[in-house]
Amino acid sequence: MDVILNQMDEFAPVAGPVAGLVMKNEPMVIKRRVARQLSHLEALESEAIHIMREVAAECANPALLFSGGKDSIVLLRLAEKAFRPGRFPFPLMHVDTGHNFPEVIEFRDRRVKQLGERLIVASMEDSIKQGRVVLRSENQSRNPFQSVTLLDAIAEHGFDACIGGARRDEEKARAKERIFSFRDEFGQWDPKNQRPELWDLYNARVHPGENIRVFPISNWTELDVWEYISREGLEVPHIYFAHRRDVIRRGSGLLPISHLVQPKEGEKVENLMVRFRTVGDMSCTCPVESTAVGIGEIIAETAVTRITERGATRMDDQTSEASMELRKREGYF
Amino acid sequence: MSAIENISFDHSELLRFITAGSVDDGKSTLIGRLLHDSKSIFEDQLSAITHTSRKRGMEAVDLSLLTDGLQAEREQGITIDVAYRYFATPKRKFIIADTPGHEQYTRNMVTGASTANLAIILIDARKGVLTQSRRHAYLASLVGIPHLVVAVNKMDLVDYSQDVFERICQEFHRFVAGLNLKNIAYIPMSALNGDMVVERGNNLGWYEGMTLMDLLEKVPVDHDINLEDFRFPVQLVCRPQTEEWHDFRGYMGRIESGSISVGDEVQVLPSGLTSRIKEIVTYEGNVEDAVAPQSVTLTIEDHLDISRGDMLVKISQLPQVTKEFDAMLCWLSEQSLDPRRKYLIKHSTRLVKAVISRIEYRLDINTLKHEAADILKMNDIARVSLKVHQPLVWDAYQRNHATGSFIVIDEVTNNTVAAGMICPSKG
Ligand SMILES: Nc1nc2c(ncn2[C@@H]2O[C@H](COP(=O)(O)OP(=O)(O)OP(=O)(O)O)[C@@H](O)[C@H]2O)c(=O)[nH]1
Numbered sequence: 001m002d003v004i005l006n007q008m009d010e011f012a013p014v015a016g017p018v019a020g021l022v023m024k025n026e027p028m029v030i031k032r033r034v035a036r037q038l039s040h041l042e043a044l045e046s047e048a049i050h051i052m053r054e055v056a057a058e059c060a061n062p063a064l065l066f067s068g069g070k071d072s073i074v075l076l077r078l079a080e081k082a083f084r085p086g087r088f089p090f091p092l093m094h095v096d097t098g099h100n101f102p103e104v105i106e107f108r109d110r111r112v113k114q115l116g117e118r119l120i121v122a123s124m125e126d127s128i129k130q131g132r133v134v135l136r137s138e139n140q141s142r143n144p145f146q147s148v149t150l151l152d153a154i155a156e157h158g159f160d161a162c163i164g165g166a167r168r169d170e171e172k173a174r175a176k177e178r179i180f181s182f183r184d185e186f187g188q189w190d191p192k193n194q195r196p197e198l199w200d201l202y203n204a205r206v207h208p209g210e211n212i213r214v215f216p217i218s219n220w221t222e223l224d225v226w227e228y229i230s231r232e233g234l235e236v237p238h239i240y241f242a243h244r245r246d247v248i249r250r251g252s253g254l255l256p257i258s259h260l261v262q263p264k265e266g267e268k269v270e271n272l273m274v275r276f277r278t279v280g281d282m283s284c285t286c287p288v289e290s291t292a293v294g295i296g297e298i299i300a301e302t303a304v305t306r307i308t309e310r311g312a313t314r315m316d317d318q319t320s321e322a323s324m325e326l327r328k329r330e331g332y333f
Numbered sequence: 334m335s336a337i338e339n340i341s342f343d344h345s346e347l348l349r350f351i352t353a354g355s356v357d358d359g360k361s362t363l364i365g366r367l368l369h370d371s372k373s374i375f376e377d378q379l380s381a382i383t384h385t386s387r388k389r390g391m392e393a394v395d396l397s398l399l400t401d402g403l404q405a406e407r408e409q410g411i412t413i414d415v416a417y418r419y420f421a422t423p424k425r426k427f428i429i430a431d432t433p434g435h436e437q438y439t440r441n442m443v444t445g446a447s448t449a450n451l452a453i454i455l456i457d458a459r460k461g462v463l464t465q466s467r468r469h470a471y472l473a474s475l476v477g478i479p480h481l482v483v484a485v486n487k488m489d490l491v492d493y494s495q496d497v498f499e500r501i502c503q504e505f506h507r508f509v510a511g512l513n514l515k516n517i518a519y520i521p522m523s524a525l526n527g528d529m530v531v532e533r534g535n536n537l538g539w540y541e542g543m544t545l546m547d548l549l550e551k552v553p554v555d556h557d558i559n560l561e562d563f564r565f566p567v568q569l570v571c572r573p574q575t576e577e578w579h580d581f582r583g584y585m586g587r588i589e590s591g592s593i594s595v596g597d598e599v600q601v602l603p604s605g606l607t608s609r610i611k612e613i614v615t616y617e618g619n620v621e622d623a624v625a626p627q628s629v630t631l632t633i634e635d636h637l638d639i640s641r642g643d644m645l646v647k648i649s650q651l652p653q654v655t656k657e658f659d660a661m662l663c664w665l666s667e668q669s670l671d672p673r674r675k676y677l678i679k680h681s682t683r684l685v686k687a688v689i690s691r692i693e694y695r696l697d698i699n700t701l702k703h704e705a706a707d708i709l710k711m712n713d714i715a716r717v718s719l720k721v722h723q724p725l726v727w728d729a730y731q732r733n734h735a736t737g738s739f740i741v742i743d744e745v746t747n748n749t750v751a752a753g754m755i756c757p758s759k760g
């Protein structure tokens with residue numbers, strides 16, 4: 001007997017005028033034991049592990065992008081689940097803007113050491129020294145230029161695939177992204193002409209010089225990520241938890257005071273309880289006011305928030321309607 | 334620890350659904366309306382699309398902007414590629430894929446459809462059932478989406494007429510009579526005004542069925558996983574070769590269907606060698622049994638030659654192992670099928686060379702009649718015979734989506750050019 005067809009009889013159109021929906025009363029033929037169905041998080045986890053293993057099998061020279069942020073922390077745990085007791089079949093790579101929160105860099109190095117895996121740091125300082133990146137001012141946001149450093153590193157190491165922690169729920173251009181997302185020889189994304197992606201049969205084939213960006217947690221939301229961090233007991237940098245910090249109000253957000261951000265005339269420095277929802281370039285990553293000092297409280301806040309992760313925290317995404325799409329077309333992840 | 338204890342019972346089920354239908358029928362607007370009225374739009378998203386709508390000279394907020402996020406989509410007012418959205422109600426979690434109606438982008442609709450549990454086919458009440466509505470309904474049935482909702486939209490433009498609604502329902506019903514679509518619901522609505530989306534509204538008093546949201550929360554979630562037949566395509570072989578794991582040889586993969594326990598007898602295909610499961614290894618430690626769709630690492634009692642592309646199955650539930658089979662093919666590429674050429678096929682974890690040896694028929698999407706064809710062009714749906722270089726281990730798609738589906742890759746461009754669903758063998 002065909003299992004799939006058996007389950008289809010539960011709903012049937014009404015006889016006569018075919019309006020509405022009627023449930024038949026007789027019990028459905030169920031062959032599934034419901035208690036053995038995977039939970040939502042377990043299903044997402046298994047999907048991500050499957051994706052990582054496909055990368056390992058089909059790509060000649062992949063890398064995993066690790067920033068020390070929460071999404072890439074989840075990626076590392078997924079990689080452990082995918083490949084232990086073996087070693088990771090790829091190095092980790094961090095695109096270091098030089099504008100990182102010191103806590104995050106400290107965390108990054110500690111985590112890599114714990115795992116005993118190899119880390120490549122692609123440094124934007126080098127790109128600047130080589131004249132590949134030209135900044136208007138020392139303190140401006142470096143996010144837009146990450147692509148240059150990333151693409152140079154991809155070329156230098158000959159990577160044909162980069163695994164990243166981007167999620168579709170983050171931003172409207174990311175909502176359009178495939179799980180295996182093709183980049184041409186210039187690192188460009190062509191959103192009008194993406195490869196079809198059917199079921200979970202991924203096409204990782206590229207010509208020399210081209211590459212694939214792979215997003216194993218595409219289907220995870222911010223809430224899923226925090227629930228997973230909680231379930232797995234993963235450590236995250238302290239700045240994700242509420243702490244007191246000197247900030248100023250600029251535009252619609254709060255900006256943390258640092259050597260890169262100093263109050264302008266008329267701006268008042270306040271000392272507030274805040275936490276970061278994302279960690280990126282210090283000059284443009286905004287914290288939110290929060291009292292969440294533990295994971296449970298972060299989950300509770302995330303479940304009821306009315307503002308998206310990037311809307312609350314990234315000034316550089318708000319410069320124009322399509323800023324993320326434009327950056328992605330140039331090779332950003 | 335057994336897998337059953339290990340797996341928590343999840344109350345928040347996940348339903349994946351798509352919107353489909355002809356261009357401009359209101360798919361993106363409907364998604365926007367659904368998110369808006371269920372309070373699932375974030376404040377910054379709403380203010381961004383309000384701002385954009387105003388900039389474009391619109392009085393009301395254009396809710397389609399929520400999913401039409403690309404510049405080119407906003408310029409042209411159409412959807413080009415699938416947008417994924419995530420939302421939850423107290424009853425369920427949802428993944429929405431808003432797919433394009435434009436014929437040129439049918440491949441993106443198929444992309445969204447291949448993983449959906451439910452499809453909403455929109456029909457413009459003024460226009461009735463169009464070719465593209467038929468194509469999408471057919472594709473939904475072909476990829477085996479178990480539930481279909483026909484949303485007769487823009488009812489505001491036909492005076493909320495019950496007659497119009499029923500005429501369209503009858504017409505659609507006649508068309509799908511021949512398809513493998515048993516669970517069809519029909520709902521009249523106005524995505525623009527919100528009637529019958531989340532709220533009932535005041536204009537459709539004659540309709541007594543559920544609102545769309547009601548239905549989405551109540552429809553049973555059928556995962557298209559076959560729970561009978563154990564299928565384990567090997568993704569990777571794990572040989573750590575460290576001191577601690579010196580003799581370890583694990584087969585890594587995802588259980589695509591069925592379940593497995595330690596001690597079960599398994600056969601390796603295509604070689605046909607047999608052995609028993611020794612351990613089921615996970616990061617958390619070994620378990621006694623595991624079910625689809627868990628990703629695990631298996632070890633077996635004997636030293637056999639097993640590598641990526643091989644499949645472990647149970648002896649009592651054997652699949653087919655052949656070099657020739659028939660399949661339904663959706664051609665997705667602008668470059669037509671050239672029957673003289675070799676293509677690559679990716680099926681489970683196996684990549685093989687293939688030729689399409691015969692086109693049995695091409696489908697006329699309006700009449701569902703079979704017609705003869707020598708080539709296949711973009712968006713054509715056909716039944717074909719294939720010959721592959723090495724044997725594939727398969728089940729009919731109808732029985733098992735994971736082992737019955739494949740993609741066709743053009744060796745020269747590396748593009749994915751077709752989607753295939755294997756037909757039951759004729760014998
Ligand atoms: N009057 C009326 N107009 C509607 C309704 N739903 C959508 N529209 C309008 O129809 C037009 C097309 O809507 P979209 O939501 O972009 O259509 P679509 O089906 O997503 O189009 P594609 O994705 O390009 O295939 C827009 O101008 C909408 O405002 C409705 O219920 N009533």
Ligand SMILES: [Mg+2]
Nearest residue numbers: 360361411412
């Ligand atoms: Mg649309």
